[in-house]
Amino acid sequence: MASSSQHPTLPHLDIPSSVSETAVFQHTPEQDAQLNREWEPGCQPDEIYDRHLPPWRAWLRRAFVRRLRREKxxxxxxxxxxxxxxxxxxxxxxxxxxxxxxxMAFLPLFFFFNHPVKGRGMTYVVGLGIYISSFSKDLVCVPRPYSPPVIRLSMSTHHHEYGFPSSHSTNSVSIALFLGQWIFEAREYFGWNVVMSTWSMLFFYAASVVGGRVYTGMHSTADILGGTAMGIACWALWIFVGDGVEEWVNTGTSLVPALSIPITLALVRYHPEPVDDCPCFEDAIAVLAVINGLFVGHWWSVFGQDDIPARSIFTDGPGLGLVIIAVRLVLGLGVLFAWRLVAKTTLLRILPPIFRAASRIIDIPTRRFYKAATDYNKVPPSVGFRAIPSVLDLQTGRDPASPVPSPINSPLLSPHPSQRSVSPMNNKSEIHTHALRSRPGKQNSGDQQVIQPGGSAQIKEKVRRKQVPKYDAEVLTKVGVYSGIGFLASTTLPAFFDWAERGLLD
Known part of the structure; x- marks a missing residue:
């Protein structure tokens, strides 16, 4: 197709200071895509971050922002x-x-299909990377690359997180390294041709994800380098301590839950407070709780272990084996979703009265952007049905998450290459756009714009980001819910599958 081989030119955007906290997004790769102006964190005037952050955190942020300005x-x-x-x-x-x-979708499969050690290793490596990257995002509050002039291509709401580091880079690199190590350990069984082929595919996978973050305008080079380094560090750490941790938990010492639970709660409590309302904290809670559930589940399973190995899925032939795989997937994932729904709804009812009673005796800390239990009567029932973080917040591109859509014709819209040529951003426009993010202006606002191919954008109407209320009970609720998910996925469900299949098929 002739049009797809040309280099699309970004439109000329005349943008006033009222949109300094927004970015231009394209939520579908289709040629007739619309561009949407949406809020994202980290883009308030620098003085606000200098005032609210400790000096050393503000200094780090300034260093990253200077790099962003050089790269834009x-x-x-x-x-x-x-x-x-x-x-x-x-x-x-x-x-x-x-x-x-x-x-999170990939994780339970290790446990459902008789690879608990690798499942725990994968969870600890990738989970630690998710936590560290979320911690770092809220620590330095660095924006994503300046948009405009960059246009973002994204289907999800990950742009509601800060820029540094790239959690996509951390996740993909740690997954690729862990799986690459696994196939290397089985080299005698598979042979070097399979090992090298798998390594090539894993490298291509990680490179596509990491490089794609710059291509899509979601991250700077510093973001992906930082994320990649964190992914490598998490994997390398597990290489050194993984076997020792497994042996320690296998001793059955009561120190496992005695340390795992309070450490999890302490890490949740002392997670950095960001300046903007960023969902990084929610991702950190979820993954810490899953890791805690795995530690406690592994420790619990030590007392019920026997010398009988887990039943092979294909013991009774490939046909029945495929049926077992399907049943385990449907039943296992169904139980996890049901647990999340029931546990979350129950805890959101139980915890607020407990918090209010405890607040009369002790001072219960409440994070910024969260309502204290003393400030509300009950949590709305709809909160219990909110989408699982990072799972159901994906967009199709035709129905953006913004409460009021703000369409802009895509620079890819024109079918003929010559019609795609639009006014390039001149120096004045670039300087003006650069200045937007260090100038006081209205907060949490965006603007609707329409760009005709070959023309300029003018502000038509303003839209505001919809603020979703958060409640202090949600924090401890997430700890309970996701600890349960980790426990069920790694311990209870695999044991149930083995017991049921032995009773029905042996």
Whole structure:
């Protein structure tokens, strides 16, 4: 297709200071895509972050922001040169494989199909990476690359998180290294041809996800380098301590739950407070709780272990084995979703009265952007049915998450290459856009714009980001819910599958 082989040119955007906390997004790779102006964190005037952050955190943020300002012209020019419709589709969809969605959906399969040691290792490595990257995002509050001039290509709400580091890079690199190590350990069984082929595919997977974060305008080079380094560090740490941790838990010492539970609660309590309302904290809670559930579940299973190995799925032939796989998947994932629904609804009813009673005796800390239990009567029932973080917040591109859509015709819209040529951003426009993010202005606002191919954007109407209320009970609720998910997925469900299949088939 002739149009897809050309380099799309970004439109000229005349943007006033009232939109300094927004970015331009394209939520579908299709040629007739609309661009949407949406809020994202980290883009308030620098003075606000200097005032609210401790000096050392503000200094770190300033250093990253200076790098972003140096990179903005390079990133915009590079994006103009390399973007095509086919590449847009490729990097748009491969980004899924670096999300928490992919990890959380992939995790239970290790336990359901008789690989608990590798399942725990994968969870600890990737989970630690998710926590460290979420911690770092809230620590330094760094924005994503300046948009405009960069245009973001994203299907999810990950842009509601800060920029540094790239959690996609951390996740994909740690997953690739862990799986690469696993196939290396089985080299005598598979042979070196399989090992090298698998390594090549894993390298291509990680490179696609990491490189795609720059291509889609979601991250700077510093973001992906930092995320990659964190992924490598988490994997390397587990290489050194993994066997020792497994042996320690296998002793059955009561120190396992005695340390795991309070450490989890302490890490939740002392997670950095961000300046903006960022969902990084929620991701950190979820993964810490899952890790805690795995530790406690592993410790609990030590007391019920016997010398009988787990029943092989294909003991009774490939046909019945495929049926067993399907039943385990449907039943196992169904139980996890049901647990989440029931446990979350129950805890949101029980915890607020407990918090209110305890607040009369002790001072219960409440995080910024969360309502204290003393400030509300009950948590609305709808909170119990909110989407699982990073799973159900995906967009199709035709129905953006913004409460009021703000369409802008895509620079890819024109079918003929000559009609795609639009006014490039001149120096004045670039300086003006740069200045937006260090100038006081209205907060949490965006603007609706319409860009005609070959023309300029003018502000038509304003939209505001919808603030979703959060309640202090949700924090401890997430700890309980996701600890239960880790326990069920790693311990209870595999034991049930083995018991049921032995009773029915042996």
């Amino acid at each position: 012209d390079w990133m915009a020019g590079w994006q103009q040169r390399v973007r095509t419709e086919e590449r847009d589709k490729y990097f748009y969809w491969t980004a899924i494989f670096g999300t928490h969605t992919f990890f």
